[in-house]
Amino acid sequence: MNFDYFKRNELFVFVLLYISLLIGFAFNEDSTGGAYNDFVARVIETDLFLKDFWGTLFSYDKIGDRHSPVQFLIYVFFKKLNFQWEWIRLINLHLMLLCVVFFYKSIKIKFINIDQKFLLLISCIFFFSPTFRSLSIWPDSRLIGLLFFILATYFFLKFEKEPKLIYVFFNIFLVAVSAYLSLNFFLFSIYFFYKYYLKFKISRELFFIIILNIFLSLPALYYIFYLEIYFMFSGNTPGTEDQNTFLLQLNIFNKILIISSMIFFYFIPIILLNKYNFIKTKAELYEIFIIFIFFIICVYFFNYKEDFTGGGVFFQISNKIFGNNYLFYLISLVSIFFIYSISKKNLNNLIIFLLFLFSNPQLTIYHKYFDPFVFFLIFTLINIDLKNDFFNKKSILILYIYYFVFLAINIFK
Numbered sequence: 001m002n003f004d005y006f007k008r009n010e011l012f013v014f015v016l017l018y019i020s021l022l023i024g025f026a027f028n029e030d031s032t033g034g035a036y037n038d039f040v041a042r043v044i045e046t047d048l049f050l051k052d053f054w055g056t057l058f059s060y061d062k063i064g065d066r067h068s069p070v071q072f073l074i075y076v077f078f079k080k081l082n083f084q085w086e087w088i089r090l091i092n093l094h095l096m097l098l099c100v101v102f103f104y105k106s107i108k109i110k111f112i113n114i115d116q117k118f119l120l121l122i123s124c125i126f127f128f129s130p131t132f133r134s135l136s137i138w139p140d141s142r143l144i145g146l147l148f149f150i151l152a153t154y155f156f157l158k159f160e161k162e163p164k165l166i167y168v169f170f171n172i173f174l175v176a177v178s179a180y181l182s183l184n185f186f187l188f189s190i191y192f193f194y195k196y197y198l199k200f201k202i203s204r205e206l207f208f209i210i211i212l213n214i215f216l217s218l219p220a221l222y223y224i225f226y227l228e229i230y231f232m233f234s235g236n237t238p239g240t241e242d243q244n245t246f247l248l249q250l251n252i253f254n255k256i257l258i259i260s261s262m263i264f265f266y267f268i269p270i271i272l273l274n275k276y277n278f279i280k281t282k283a284e285l286y287e288i289f290i291i292f293i294f295f296i297i298c299v300y301f302f303n304y305k306e307d308f309t310g311g312g313v314f315f316q317i318s319n320k321i322f323g324n325n326y327l328f329y330l331i332s333l334v335s336i337f338f339i340y341s342i343s344k345k346n347l348n349n350l351i352i353f354l355l356f357l358f359s360n361p362q363l364t365i366y367h368k369y370f371d372p373f374v375f376f377l378i379f380t381l382i383n384i385d386l387k388n389d390f391f392n393k394k395s396i397l398i399l400y401i402y403y404f405v406f407l408a409i410n411i412f413k
Contacts, residue, residue, distance in 0.1 A: 010117040017127035031410040035134035046075040061231040070180045071141035096136040109157040118391040128403035129372040130410040145182030176216040184359045253301040257332040262312040264335035266374040269402045310366040
């Protein structure tokens with residue numbers, strides 16, 4: 001075998017990073033810091049479902065777990081077949097590789113004129129994601145839901161190239177599956193419906209899409225609203241003991257500042273590498289003034305505490321190093337200006353960013369809910385003008401270094 005040729009092949013990078021994931025599995029890696037504890041809770045709850053499936057399902061909100069109960073259908077299935085948890089974990093790890101595969105297949109559709117080796121290398125950045133690594137090793141409904149969302153997006157991109165109704169069906173069905181596994185994804189069905197409306201207008205096809213969405217949502221509507229099993233608000237996370245927790249959860253100003261900064265985190269290397277080429281809209285003086293006033297209002301009502309845990313990279317750095325929110329506020333301001341600049345004349349982007357804000361209904365806001373989800377959307381659904389010269393060895397190397405540092409910080413924090 002010509003090792004030098006294999007070394008130059010982008011598949012070598014994929015294999016090497018896959019091996020790193022296996023090594024993480026062998027050493028019980030938990031780079032998010034909470035994946036193992038969450039998995040232990042899943043094991044305990046799976047035992048409850050094995051002992052009394054229907055009783056546990058219809059009293060799930062009493063358990064204190066805001067993760068979807070649908071995931072336990074998977075675990076119970078494997079346990080009924082006498083699979084040990086180690087084997088379930090290993091199967092989960094290999095299934096999650098499909099996230100990388102279909103990310104690659106998705107951006108191949110979108111960037112048809114780009115050398116495929118660069119697209120594969122970009123898709124391999126998933127291996128540097130603390131969330132992807134941890135939840136591949138310690139099964140969790142969030143990453144399984146992301147896999148189905150990626151599959152749904154793949155069929156949507158195929159639809160945009162070749163508008164066949166079968167692609168619409170697969171997209172809607174897979175988005176529904178992703179939402180049943182992780183509730184945060186259900187709002188993104190609004191985005192796809194908006195895109196289908198632009199294509200079909202008022203038509204039989206749109207009527208079919210509406211009926212299909214309603215039909216697929218009926219079990220969830222019955223379970224949550226008719227049976228009143230509001231499990232998504234029952235998580236025993238820091239801060240939930242506060243008597244005003246519900247009001248805290250509704251604080252949209254917390255979400256605006258924190259989620260904006262989280263989204264901006266994923267754009268930083270792309271902004272620098274693309275030399276601001278995709279920021280085509282310049283803000284007028286009155287717009288800058290309005291945004292600044294809006295930011296001041298957000299800061300005034302901001303009441304997210306470090307004790308709640310989470311908050312994202314910049315919130316944690318600001319509080320850990322400086323003991324206050326000042327650095328976080330500064331980055332949030334820049335983040336809001338940036339998001340405004342790429343959404344001002346782009347309704348597509350505005351809808352996605354609004355869905356990000358409302359897809360986190362709970363009090364705590366964890367970075368893992370957006371990692372590597374935002375990175376995936378940057379290259380698939382968010383409209384930014386990435387030039388062909390962005391896709392080169394230097395850009396890939398810088399992206400790898402950026403996300404490797406992020407992973408290292410999470411591992412050694």
